[in-house]
Amino acid sequence: MADWKDTLNLPRTGFPMKANLQTSEPQTIARWEAMDLYGRLRAAREGAPTFVLHDGPPYANGRIHLGTAFNKILKDIVVRSRSMAGYDAPYVPGWDCHGLPIELLVDRELGPKRRDMTVAACRQACRKYAAKFVDIMREEFKRLGGIGDWARPYLTMDYGYQATIVRALGRFAEAGSIYKGKKPVHWCIHCRTALAEAEVEYEDHASPSIYVEFPLSPDSEPELASRVPELAGKPVSVLIWTTTPWTIPSNMAIAFQPGFMYGAYPSGDTNVIVAEDLAPQVQRAVGRTFGSVVARIEGRQLEGIRFRHPLCGRESPGVLADYVTLEQGTGAVHTAPGHGSDDFNTGVRYGLDVYAPVGPGGHFDDTVELFSGLRVFDANPRVEEALQTRHRLWHRESFTHSYPHCWRCHNPVIFLATSQWFISMDRNGLRAQALDAVSKVSWVPAWGEERIANMLASRPDWCISRQRYWGVPIPAVDCLRCHEAILTPTLIARAAEVFEREGADAWYEQPIEHFLPPGFACPSCGGQQFERERDILDVWFDSGSSHEAVLGRPGLTWPADLYLEGSDQYRGWFHSSLLVGLGTRGQAPYRQVVTHGFVVDEHGRKMSKSVCNTIEPQEIIEQSGAEILRLWSAMVDFREEVRVGPEILARVVEAYRKLRNTCRILVANLYDFDPATDAVPVEQLPEIDRYALARYAAAATRIVDAYERYEFPSIFHTLNALATVDLSAFYIDVSKDRLYTLAPASAARRAAQTAMYHIVDGIARLMAPILPMTADELWSHLPGRREDSVHLATFPGHLERLVDNELVERWTELIKLRDQVNAAIEAKRKDKVVGNSLAARVTLGAPKATAALLERYRDDLPMVFIVSGVTLAESAGPDVAVAVDRTDGVRCERCWRYVPVVSADPKRLGVCDRCEDALQAAHD
Ligand SMILES: [Zn+2]
Ligand SMILES: [Zn+2]
Numbered sequence: 001m002a003d004w005k006d007t008l009n010l011p012r013t014g015f016p017m018k019a020n021l022q023t024s025e026p027q028t029i030a031r032w033e034a035m036d037l038y039g040r041l042r043a044a045r046e047g048a049p050t051f052v053l054h055d056g057p058p059y060a061n062g063r064i065h066l067g068t069a070f071n072k073i074l075k076d077i078v079v080r081s082r083s084m085a086g087y088d089a090p091y092v093p094g095w096d097c098h099g100l101p102i103e104l105l106v107d108r109e110l111g112p113k114r115r116d117m118t119v120a121a122c123r124q125a126c127r128k129y130a131a132k133f134v135d136i137m138r139e140e141f142k143r144l145g146g147i148g149d150w151a152r153p154y155l156t157m158d159y160g161y162q163a164t165i166v167r168a169l170g171r172f173a174e175a176g177s178i179y180k181g182k183k184p185v186h187w188c189i190h191c192r193t194a195l196a197e198a199e200v201e202y203e204d205h206a207s208p209s210i211y212v213e214f215p216l217s218p219d220s221e222p223e224l225a226s227r228v229p230e231l232a233g234k235p236v237s238v239l240i241w242t243t244t245p246w247t248i249p250s251n252m253a254i255a256f257q258p259g260f261m262y263g264a265y266p267s268g269d270t271n272v273i274v275a276e277d278l279a280p281q282v283q284r285a286v287g288r289t290f291g292s293v294v295a296r297i298e299g300r301q302l303e304g305i306r307f308r309h310p311l312c313g314r315e316s317p318g319v320l321a322d323y324v325t326l327e328q329g330t331g332a333v334h335t336a337p338g339h340g341s342d343d344f345n346t347g348v349r350y351g352l353d354v355y356a357p358v359g360p361g362g363h364f365d366d367t368v369e370l371f372s373g374l375r376v377f378d379a380n381p382r383v384e385e386a387l388q389t390r391h392r393l394w395h396r397e398s399f400t401h402s403y404p405h406c407w408r409c410h411n412p413v414i415f416l417a418t419s420q421w422f423i424s425m426d427r428n429g430l431r432a433q434a435l436d437a438v439s440k441v442s443w444v445p446a447w448g449e450e451r452i453a454n455m456l457a458s459r460p461d462w463c464i465s466r467q468r469y470w471g472v473p474i475p476a477v478d479c480l481r482c483h484e485a486i487l488t489p490t491l492i493a494r495a496a497e498v499f500e501r502e503g504a505d506a507w508y509e510q511p512i513e514h515f516l517p518p519g520f521a522c523p524s525c526g527g528q529q530f531e532r533e534r535d536i537l538d539v540w541f542d543s544g545s546s547h548e549a550v551l552g553r554p555g556l557t558w559p560a561d562l563y564l565e566g567s568d569q570y571r572g573w574f575h576s577s578l579l580v581g582l583g584t585r586g587q588a589p590y591r592q593v594v595t596h597g598f599v600v601d602e603h604g605r606k607m608s609k610s611v612c613n614t615i616e617p618q619e620i621i622e623q624s625g626a627e628i629l630r631l632w633s634a635m636v637d638f639r640e641e642v643r644v645g646p647e648i649l650a651r652v653v654e655a656y657r658k659l660r661n662t663c664r665i666l667v668a669n670l671y672d673f674d675p676a677t678d679a680v681p682v683e684q685l686p687e688i689d690r691y692a693l694a695r696y697a698a699a700a701t702r703i704v705d706a707y708e709r710y711e712f713p714s715i716f717h718t719l720n721a722l723a724t725v726d727l728s729a730f731y732i733d734v735s736k737d738r739l740y741t742l743a744p745a746s747a748a749r750r751a752a753q754t755a756m757y758h759i760v761d762g763i764a765r766l767m768a769p770i771l772p773m774t775a776d777e778l779w780s781h782l783p784g785r786r787e788d789s790v791h792l793a794t795f796p797g798h799l800e801r802l803v804d805n806e807l808v809e810r811w812t813e814l815i816k817l818r819d820q821v822n823a824a825i826e827a828k829r830k831d832k833v834v835g836n837s838l839a840a841r842v843t844l845g846a847p848k849a850t851a852a853l854l855e856r857y858r859d860d861l862p863m864v865f866i867v868s869g870v871t872l873a874e875s876a877g878p879d880v881a882v883a884v885d886r887t888d889g890v891r892c893e894r895c896w897r898y899v900p901v902v903s904a905d906p907k908r909l910g911v912c913d914r915c916e917d918a919l920q921a922a923h924d
């Protein structure tokens with residue numbers, strides 16, 4: 001018998017089934033670079049409405065990890081999808097280059113050499129270090145398939161950027177918002193620097209918890225007796241509680257809540273004052289039983305009453321403060337203005353000394369009796385010991401609580417009043433302005449607005465100085481005559497000019513005159529001798545200025561349309577960018593802020609080296625390809641914590657494979673199709689093809705809309721359902737007969753090809769933002785004239801003309817019947833009545849309404865069910881009855897359909913009429 005296989009139009013394509021992404025991806029990326037895809041896309045979109053996603057700069061000190069990769073991929077999906085939606089969507093990647101982590105790493109690398117190097121030389125080493133990691137990370141980001149201005153990224157250490165930072169600072173100086181003051185700030189004695197709010201992490205920490213007695217000062221006895229006569233002539237003390245014994249030497253006052261009732265209780269040889277409501281628990285804590293109360297005292301009566309410091313000759317006055325609560329302690333609060341925010345504010349109100357006798361490394365200075373030279377945490381037991389010897393320590397125990405730690409070295413930090421530069425939140429209404437601006441920004445998820453608003457409402461003034469060297473110097477000078485710190489707009493403007501030209505290293509290399517305007521004199525005393533400031537700016541000010549440095553580039557616009565970062569940036573980059581934007585332009589630098597969650601393992605655990613559950617992006621790329629990482633990024637709900645692990649990735653690989661295969665079958669059926677000459681006008685297509693196009697159009701519309709709203713998981717879900725349910729399981733299946741067996745140029749075959757062409761062309765565009773390399777590869781195998789890259793194209797347009805809801809409704813009904821028929825055939829196949837479904841003959845008994853539908857599609861039914869014949873019968877019942885039996889026809893050796901007769905002609909032996917026609921047409 002003849003082999004007719006060669007006469008069939010079997011699918012063929014160069015688009016491989018096996019993706020081989022590890023090899024093909026780098027080639028695609030190299031091709032994009034060679035063709036300057038980014039530059040050509042900018043040119044192609046010139047004049048279109050812009051959409052600017054402004055990149056938050058990752059820190060340039062390591063290889064990228066999964067969280068960074070996830071962030072960059074999400075951004076790339078946004079940038080590419082906006083571009084395909086027709087926007088001019090430039091993307092300038094950036095890096096945060098200054099700051100402590102690099103400085104510490106470089107110091108460690110330099111070792112002892114460091115001591116003999118100038119600051120400028122150390123800065124050069126830091127610059128080299130950062131540049132090295134910018135290059136490493138850039139290659140890794142590019143490997144993810146991201147499009148952007150990789151050749152011209154923004155670096156916070158670029159001279160121009162350094163000048164921008166200083167100019168932004170100048171705007172605050174012009175407004176008079178900058179001041180230098182002594183204030184308690186979070187201070188890491190390990191890193192020897194002040195820490196910003198965003199640089200502090202709360203971790204559990206065991207502190208000593210001590211109860212300390214302060215006896216009444218003899219000088220205050222008459223005063224207290226006049227206010228509280230019951231206490232006249234009696235020994236009196238107050239009991240305080242603290243978890244930082246080392247701050248006792250800095251105690252300057254004891255704070256009482258004015259409205260609370262306090263009691264004086266006999267205990268040992270004194271009458272101790274504690275808050276009435278706390279007395280029972282204080283007795284339990286210190287293990288003493290107090291006698292009956294001898295006097296009740298209102299908190300406000302204790303203002304100005306003086307107590308003796310338990311360790312030195314100083315006196316500690318009673319002060320009033322609203323923040324004193326009944327939550328813990330004694331209701332009498334140890335107050336050290338040099339070591340606490342509340343304490344400091346109280347100190348300012350009462351004119352107390354802001355005593356902070358602690359050096360940058362955490363050592364007590366010489367003014368501290370008994371403990372000078374000790375490190376604060378080491379001083380804790382010594383303070384307790386000294387109190388014990390003086391019988392002032394009533395109790396001590398260990399107490400675990402949430403305590404601020406340094407985000408870099410993870411050591412506990414202290415509160416320390418030091419001389420710092422601040423941007424005032426309230427002097428010029430920055431706080432109110434910020435709260436107003438926040439309400440005008442669109443936050444996704446919506447809770448972001450409340451989160452950042454709460455932070456802004458309660459945050460202290462912005463401490464912008466750091467006692468380090470790798471950063472942008474604060475271009476202030478100290479008057480050598482009156483010791484006034486001077487930071488004026490003119491000084492700043494001058495420094496900006498120099499930095500722009502020579503880089504900020506000049507601050508450490510050039511004589512100070514280089515930075516002084518001619519004839520510059522101290523505004524306070526007229527002095528003309530100055531010393532330069534050694535502090536640098538908080539790096540959050542650097543990255544917070546990025547909108548000023550970047551959005552002014554040609555083609556970009558201020559404010560940005562979108563900032564997209566992890567949810568930790570509410571207190572980080574979103575926050576500092578907002579404040580800088582308000583300082584420079586009185587407006588938020590972004591219209592919309594979208595945040596994503598963090599990456600956790602398959603069980604929802606944080607990734608950590610100690611649990612051995614980390615997965616590096618490089619690993620995934622090596623094993624499966626960057627497209628798999630990208631597809632995973634698009635499939636997870638990024639607003640929540642996102643899970644990843646081997647099982648999840650295996651599912652992603654499977655999903656990718658299915659989608660790729662569907663695309664491959666579609667394109668493989670187009671090998672002889674030229675859309676310019678072979679396409680059938682949509683309105684002339686048979687219903688089956690219009691049904692497929694209508695399903696595709698509905699999916700495409702949903703997908704384009706989901707891109708617009710950043711609902712990436714629904715994109716893949718929709719694409720996947722289209723590919724597997726509508727196409728693979730139905731349309732491709734029922735179209736095979738037409739495509740493979742009819743004459744190549746027959747109208748019915750061209751109709752199926754037309755629909756498949758529109759669909760696969762659309763799928764390539766729709767998946768391009770998520771799977772840019774696969775889409776571009778597919779694109780290159782599609783017929784017809786088209787852009788050099790799918791990324792220069794746009795999302796499919798004119799989808800409305802493909803929509804036909806009534807048609808879809810009718811066909812949905814038919815497909816439901818098809819499922820029922822398939823089930824019936826399957827049962828017969830099990831009983832060995834039929835093998836291939838084409839050997840089956842189906843009789844359908846249907847109620848009236850369904851019968852009418854079936855009648856209408858009588859000729860299409862064998863194709864829809866993939867059977868050799870369908871007989872329609874009437875049925876009285878409400879359900880459709882399906883009967884299946886074996887056809888009595890003979891099998892055509894070419895198309896495998898069963899027909900009444902096949903040809904006996906030796907040249908056409910075993911072939912049906914339809915196949916004869918097809919062979920004849922091909923021959924002609
Ligand atoms: Zn530290
Ligand atoms: Zn002066």
Ligand SMILES: [Zn+2]
Nearest residue numbers: 892895912915
């Ligand atoms: Zn045939």
